[in-house]
Amino acid sequence: MSELLVSKNLEAREIVLERELRGSVDAVWRSWTTVQALEAWWGPEGWVTTVRALDVRPGGLWHFGMGVPGAAPDVWIRAVYSEVIHGSVLSYVEGFSDETGADLDPESHAVTVEFTGVDPARTRLVLRTRFTSVDRLEQIAAMGMVEGWAGGFDRLDRFLRSRP
Secondary structure, X not given: OOOOEEXXXXXXXXXXXXXEEEOOHHHHHHHHHOHHHHHHHOOOOOOEEEEEEEOOOOOOEEEEEEEOOOOOOOEEEEEEEEEEEOOOEEEEEEEEEOOXXXXXXXXXXXXXXXXXXXXXXXXXXXXXXXOOOHHHHHHHHHOOHHHHHHHHHHHHHHHHHHOO
């Protein structure tokens, strides 16, 4: 497993997570852009994800819920894609919603995911989250953002290794 690198820049109101994964850029890209893959790995350890909508194009909606297995999702998220460069960049604005996809978050944050091939079988993923304020950054960090992503990236790595 590759180490998760975490940096926090309060001046930029940003948290950056970096992780090298075993998988081609194409395989890692598909893990972020298909319902089946997202439902297999997305979220913290011990949680399941239910994708209600996934339209990977600028202006497209990604709506999903997360929670413990066997129960209704505890958390609903909606994201609207702002930039999609196939195999290279996904950018979206993400915030809390309800099960219908209604935007309930006045402080949605901007996320950019960069996919860079290290070699044919390894990809460097950089996830950059920019918040509306330092207070919002600290609030989301206190909710376990980094710990959740550490588990999520471990799940993603296992998912990628399980693929032929």
